[in-house]
Amino acid sequence: MTERIKCAIVGASGYTGQELLRLLLVHPQVELVAATSRQEAGKPLSAVFPRFRKLPGAELPFMEPDPDAIAATGAQAAFLALPHGVAAEIATALLERGLKVIDLSADFRLSDADVYEEFYGHPHPAPALLDEAVYGLPEIRAGAIREARLVASPGCYPTSILLPLIPLLEASLIDPATIVANSMSGVSGAGKKADVSLLFCECNESVRAYGIPKHRHLSEIEQELSIAAGESVVITFIPHLVPVNSGIATSTTAKLTEGIDPAAIGEALESAYGDAAFVRLLGKGGCADTKNVTRTNFIDIGWAHDARTGRVILTSAEDNLGKGAGSQAVQSFNLIFGLPETAGLQTA
Incomplete structure (x- = not known):
């Protein structure tokens, strides 16, 4: 051995x-x-x-x-x-x-x-x-x-946002200025500390946004998105606390670049991650679910195109203590x- x-x-x-x-x-x-x-x-x-x-x-x-x-x-x-x-x-x-x-x-x-x-x-x-x-x-x-x-x-939120977006930015498929990311995290993401806002009775049966408008993870998210896009990228990021122990669900939207066939989104993700051991692509219309990734190193990624708004919708799920x-x-x-x-x- x-x-x-x-x-x-x-x-x-x-x-x-x-x-x-x-x-x-x-x-x-x-x-x-x-x-x-x-x-x-x-x-x-x-x-x-x-x-x-x-x-x-x-x-x-x-x-x-x-x-x-x-x-x-x-x-x-x-x-x-x-x-x-x-x-x-x-x-x-x-x-x-x-x-x-x-x-x-x-x-x-x-x-x-x-x-x-x-x-x-x-x-x-x-x-x-x-x-x-x-x-x-x-x-x-x-x-x-x-x-x-x-x-x-990387941080937990950044992982859930960066992996879906980087291939799209590298291929110029979306407008970087239009990116909005909404994430929901389990309470363990705050760490093991005494904090009244994290007590069971404060979190259970409740969902709330926090850390807006400038959560600390924005710094690394924007750094890595800027590298992928080849230009400075500034996004809106809204994290939420949800009453589960672990897991992150992120929904990210951005305008599809004019003239791009929406099918290129799926093709870019498949090209980037088709052989990746821990990225599971759910395809067009797939919605990632935290119950399928907790206690694993997997990140699940799905996508859709909203023809009414011209926006791409990306969903991802991971365990904040695991892949995050x-x-x-x-x-x-x-x-x-x-x-x-x-x-x-x-x-x-």
Whole structure:
């Protein structure tokens, strides 16, 4: 058997950290050697998360997030499931110690430190690394991810918006100025924190928009759409909180470019993702449903053309903790280490 790759999860006790634990504890090519949590340090993983009892590696104790201690475990790669502003410091320290880093925070998603400060409210903590970081959309940047030592794993909302739109913008099929994206996310997207607005009685039987008109994820969405379009793209993005644990449903509309046959939409998506392991195309008239993607690394994409308005309607669904976070990060890890892209991720 090929020697397994030693991995660390930094910030392993949150929702995304728990998803990474779920995936990496059973990944056939991974040996989990470090899982950090200041709050749970010293406790076995199985004591904090009883669902993992009797899995190989589940008795590993949580440890403090000390870069020297993490490196001393022999870890070759580290997944950072930390808040923005916190991840950059430990990412820098782990890179200096020779680890590959897959960061699930927003700290390295933006190439411009000024844009980061505009959207996140403080100067970038490690601007020297921004040029090196690879934005980790595996379906778009697989080649760059394979060569990377620092991957910035995309946000959950951006993944659901970017994957349907990028092929259409690259082919000039839609007018970038007319893009409007409406997304709905499960409550786990807010992270594991004490917040009155996230209590069961505040969320249950209720749906609300939030973060308007300038949600932080707009920064990376517009950055990546601008690259695809070859021009500056500014969109309207309206996120909503819905009373489910996980899952994101996004509906995006844009004007079809004049003179374009609507069938070109389906052809562009098929050309881009027909062979993609984790993109499932629902075709014309298909409406993506979160129940079909939760606890998986799949994103489902459907489309329609409204002849009355001349607009294209794109629907997508993913798990915000999966394709929008933990499992997409593992997909990038597989690419970095030359493993099959699907390793440890083929779940239905």
